[in-house]
Amino acid sequence: MKNAKVDKKDQLLMQLAHYFITVENYTPIVVRGAHNEIWLENTDAAYKIVRINGNHVHNNEQLDFDLFKIKNIAKQVKKRTLSFSLNTLNILLDSGIMVDHKGGKNIDCIFLKENENLAKNKELNGMFPDLKDKIVDSKDGLEFVINITNDINQKTAKDNEEYERIFKRKDGLVTKFLIVLNVLLFIASSVGAITGKFDLFTALALNKTYVQHGGIYRLITAGFMHANIFHLIMNMYSLHVIGEQLESYLGKSKFLAIYFFSMILGNLLSCLVNGPFGWALGASGAIFGLMGALLYFGYHYRLYLDNALKTQIIPLIVLNLMVGFMFTNIDNAGHIGGLVGGLFMTMAVGIKNRSSLQDTINGTICSLISLGFLSYLLFLA
Numbered sequence: 001m002k003n004a005k006v007d008k009k010d011q012l013l014m015q016l017a018h019y020f021i022t023v024e025n026y027t028p029i030v031v032r033g034a035h036n037e038i039w040l041e042n043t044d045a046a047y048k049i050v051r052i053n054g055n056h057v058h059n060n061e062q063l064d065f066d067l068f069k070i071k072n073i074a075k076q077v078k079k080r081t082l083s084f085s086l087n088t089l090n091i092l093l094d095s096g097i098m099v100d101h102k103g104g105k106n107i108d109c110i111f112l113k114e115n116e117n118l119a120k121n122k123e124l125n126g127m128f129p130d131l132k133d134k135i136v137d138s139k140d141g142l143e144f145v146i147n148i149t150n151d152i153n154q155k156t157a158k159d160n161e162e163y164e165r166i167f168k169r170k171d172g173l174v175t176k177f178l179i180v181l182n183v184l185l186f187i188a189s190s191v192g193a194i195t196g197k198f199d200l201f202t203a204l205a206l207n208k209t210y211v212q213h214g215g216i217y218r219l220i221t222a223g224f225m226h227a228n229i230f231h232l233i234m235n236m237y238s239l240h241v242i243g244e245q246l247e248s249y250l251g252k253s254k255f256l257a258i259y260f261f262s263m264i265l266g267n268l269l270s271c272l273v274n275g276p277f278g279w280a281l282g283a284s285g286a287i288f289g290l291m292g293a294l295l296y297f298g299y300h301y302r303l304y305l306d307n308a309l310k311t312q313i314i315p316l317i318v319l320n321l322m323v324g325f326m327f328t329n330i331d332n333a334g335h336i337g338g339l340v341g342g343l344f345m346t347m348a349v350g351i352k353n354r355s356s357l358q359d360t361i362n363g364t365i366c367s368l369i370s371l372g373f374l375s376y377l378l379f380l381a
Contacts, residue, residue, distance in 0.1 A: 014145070037051065051090050085106065088108070093112050208275055235282055264371070269336065347366065
């Protein structure tokens with residue numbers, strides 16, 4: 001069995017599949033009717049789709065049909081992953097001498113020869129500089145196949161462990177603490193209002209004039225005050241559902257950073273829009289920030305959460321914003337400010353194994369600019 005031979009074209013196909021799966025973090029796509037070809041996707045890579053085709057392409061007409069097929073598959077992946085643009089790398093292992101070396105719109109083609117040495121291919125190594133060092137030894141026989149299979153299986157097992165770590169529900173202690181704090185302050189404010197001994201609503205709620213004259217703390221305290229029991233129950237239920245989920249995904253410290261930044265940014269915008277005679281209170285600005293964070297997280301994990309993203313997260317945000325525009329007693333400015341704050345701060349704190357350094361820098365810059373701009377308009381303009 002050790003002397004069993006592997007066809008050179010199959011060897012190239014397995015080498016490339018091994019490299020893209022284990023090194024470039026691509027995931028196989030199941031494509032109906034695909035024979036002797038491998039489809040891979042990575043929504044965070046420059047090429048979202050890599051297709052390795054081992055079938056013989058005789059002429060330009062067959063190549064055109066092949067490109068048409070790729071466009072149709074790409075449309076399906078584009079719709080499923082909510083991608084705006086989807087660049088595809090099409091690697092052909094067996095093409096006739098009469099075939100023009102051309103690609104298509106958003107499709108780059110690489111034409112390899114049957115006895116190609118991948119480590120010496122300038123085009124591939126120009127796109128993937130570590131290919132020559134990471135490509136698996138092309139030994140003929142059973143050992144080569146076993147090594148390829150074992151490596152891919154280990155990568156799959158590692159991905160499954162990462163998926164389990166991210167999506168396994170955790171304790172949600174920070175969310176529970178925030179809920180308890182909101183409830184306690186509501187009880188205290190209600191007792192004060194009933195007895196007439198103190199007025200926490202006036203002391204802690206959001207008002208532009210009070211904030212401008214030293215009450216900066218109201219940008220936070222207002223987020224823990226609620227007008228009535230119905231207001232409290234609605235917000236705490238939303239915080240329980242969304243907060244525990246997001247805290248589980250991102251971790252306690254990132255969750256807290258997103259929560260408070262969203263609260264502050266939402267309350268800053270609320271002050272500016274509502275003016276000196278407007279009063280606002282409630283945790284909904286921070287909760288909208290968590291929705292924005294969940295939207296950003298869901299986009300980066302859309303291969304796993306694509307259905308939830310399209311049928312739950314996005315509709316929930318749109319519906320809540322529509323309700324805010326329909327009723328005058330809802331502080332939609334605070335909601336929008338919180339939503340934007342949640343998006344920016346989630347970019348800044350990053351998502352483990354998903355966010356790039358550039359994403360984190362952009363998120364930090366956007367967070368600082370938005371905070372600085374709204375603060376300038378409120379306190380200095």
